[in-house]
Amino acid sequence: MKKNKVVIVGAGPASLSAAKILSRHVEVLLIGRQYRPEKPCGGGLTQRCIRMLRKVFPDYVHLIESEIRNVLTIYRRGTYVLSSNEPLMYTVKREVFDKEFLKNIVDTCGVEYIPENVTKVEKKNRKYEITTDRGTRVETEIIIAGDGVTSRVRKCIENIRYRNLPLALRTYCSTRSMGQIDIAVLDFSKNIEYGYYWIFPLRNTLNIGVGSFRPCRELKNNLEKYVRTLGLERTHSIDGHNLPEKIRTLISEDGKILYIGDAAGLIDYTLGEGITYAVTSGIMAAIAYLKNRKNPGTIYVELMKDIVNDLKLTRKIAIHVPYRIDRILDMVIRRTITTGKYSIKILRGQETYHKAIKKLLDPRKTIETLLKP
Numbered sequence: 001m002k003k004n005k006v007v008i009v010g011a012g013p014a015s016l017s018a019a020k021i022l023s024r025h026v027e028v029l030l031i032g033r034q035y036r037p038e039k040p041c042g043g044g045l046t047q048r049c050i051r052m053l054r055k056v057f058p059d060y061v062h063l064i065e066s067e068i069r070n071v072l073t074i075y076r077r078g079t080y081v082l083s084s085n086e087p088l089m090y091t092v093k094r095e096v097f098d099k100e101f102l103k104n105i106v107d108t109c110g111v112e113y114i115p116e117n118v119t120k121v122e123k124k125n126r127k128y129e130i131t132t133d134r135g136t137r138v139e140t141e142i143i144i145a146g147d148g149v150t151s152r153v154r155k156c157i158e159n160i161r162y163r164n165l166p167l168a169l170r171t172y173c174s175t176r177s178m179g180q181i182d183i184a185v186l187d188f189s190k191n192i193e194y195g196y197y198w199i200f201p202l203r204n205t206l207n208i209g210v211g212s213f214r215p216c217r218e219l220k221n222n223l224e225k226y227v228r229t230l231g232l233e234r235t236h237s238i239d240g241h242n243l244p245e246k247i248r249t250l251i252s253e254d255g256k257i258l259y260i261g262d263a264a265g266l267i268d269y270t271l272g273e274g275i276t277y278a279v280t281s282g283i284m285a286a287i288a289y290l291k292n293r294k295n296p297g298t299i300y301v302e303l304m305k306d307i308v309n310d311l312k313l314t315r316k317i318a319i320h321v322p323y324r325i326d327r328i329l330d331m332v333i334r335r336t337i338t339t340g341k342y343s344i345k346i347l348r349g350q351e352t353y354h355k356a357i358k359k360l361l362d363p364r365k366t367i368e369t370l371l372k373p
C-alpha cells in the first residue's frame with residue numbers, strides 16, 4: 001500500500017493543472033488513465049483560458065492550430081459578428097493537447113504517475129483508500145478529484161447515479177479547398193433545444209459539433225444532417241461525451257476531497273466551455289492545499305466563490321435566455337451595441353458575467369447606448 005500526502009485522480013486539464021502547481025512544493029501522485037478513444041471536444045480555448053493555461057502549461061503554444069478573431073453567431077432572426085484585432089479564441093486538437101499536457105507534467109515535474117482507472121474509494125479511519133482496476137491500493141488523507149463529469153470518486157463517496165446527462169458531439173470535416181479560416185461559428189438557429197452547433201477551424205480541418213443541455217436522442221442524426229447541409233464531408237466519426245448538468249458541491253462533507261473541473265460541474269453553461277474552469281479550479285485546489293494541508297476544503301470553496309457564482313449565472317442564462325427566447329437574444333445581440341464590448345471582455349477574463357450584466361442594465365449605460373448611432 002502506497003502512502004502519499006496528496007493524491008490527484010484523473011489525467012485531464014483539471015488534474016494536470018493541480019499537479020503542476022503542487023509538484024513545485026510537495027510530492028504528488030497522479031492516478032488516471034486518459035480517455036480511450038480520446039475525449040471528443042471542440043478544442044476552443046478562449047483568451048481567459050489561455051491566461052490560466054500559461055500558468056501551468058506554457059508550452060501549449062505549438063499546439064495552437066488557429067487564431068480566431070471573428071465569431072459569427074447565427075440565430076433565427078439574423079446574425080451577429082463579434083470581431084477583434086486580438087484573437088478572441090484559439091483552437092487545438094484536444095486529442096493531441098491532452099497527451100502533450102500529460103507528457104509535460106510527467107516528464108518535467110517529477111510527478112509519480114499511475115496510468116490506471118480508479119474503481120473504488122472508501123473512507124477508513126479518517127483516511128481514504130483508493131483502489132484501481134489493476135489492484136493498486138493507495139492510502140491518503142486528501143484527494144483532489146478531477147475525474148470528469150461522471151466522477152468515480154464522487155460516485156463512491158456520495159453514492160450518486162449520473163442519469164440523463166447532457167451530451168455534446170463533434171466530428172471533423174475536410175477544408176482542403178478553403179485555405180486558412182479566421183472565423184468561428186456558433187449556430188443557434190436550428191431548433192436545438194438548449195444547445196447550438198459550432199464550427200471551429202483548425203489548420204486543415206473543421207471541428208464541427210453540437211451540444212445540448214437537454215438530453216436529446218436525435219443529436220447524432222442532427223449533426224450528420226447539419227454537416228450534409230453545409231455541403232461538407234466528414235473525415236472522422238461522430239463522437240460524443242457528456243457535459244455536466246449542474247454545479248455540484250466542491251468538497252466532500254469532511255472537506256478532504258476537493259472536486260475540480262467537470263467533476264464539480266464547473267463549465268460556462270452558455271457556451272459549454274469547460275477547459276478554462278478545469279484549469280482554474282485545478283490551480284485553486286492546489287493553492288488551497290498549500291495554504292492548509294490538513295484542511296484545504298474551506299479555503300478552496302472560498303477561492304472559488306466568485307467563479308462559482310458567475311457559472312451559476314451562466315446556467316440560468318443558458319436555461320432562460322438564448323435557446324428558448326430568440327426575441328431576447330435578438331434584443332441583446334443586435335440592439336445593445338455594448339454587448340459586443342462586454343462579450344470580448346468576458347472571453348478575455350477581464351469581466352465577469354455578473355458585472356457585465358449589471359453594467360448593461362445600468363440605466364445611464366442603456367441611454368448612452370441608445371443615443372449612439
Ligand SMILES: Cc1cc2nc3c(=O)[nH]c(=O)nc-3n(C[C@H](O)[C@H](O)[C@H](O)COP(=O)(O)OP(=O)(O)OC[C@H]3O[C@@H](n4cnc5c(N)ncnc54)[C@H](O)[C@@H]3O)c2cc1C
Binds near residue numbers: 013044045117119
Ligand atoms: C463534444 C465536447 C466539446 C467540448 N468543447 C469544448 C471547447 O471547445 N472548449 C472548452 O473549453 N470546453 C469544451 N468542452 C468541455 C471540456 O471538454 C471539459 O469541460 C473539460 O475537458 C473538463 O476537464 P476535466 O479535466 O475536468 O475533465 P476531463 O477532461 O473529462 O478529464 C477527466 C480525466 O479523468 C480521467 N478519469 C475518468 N474517470 C477516471 C477514473 N475512474 N479513474 C482515473 N481517471 C479517470 C479521464 O480519463 C480523464 O483523463 C467540450 C466537451 C464536449 C463533450
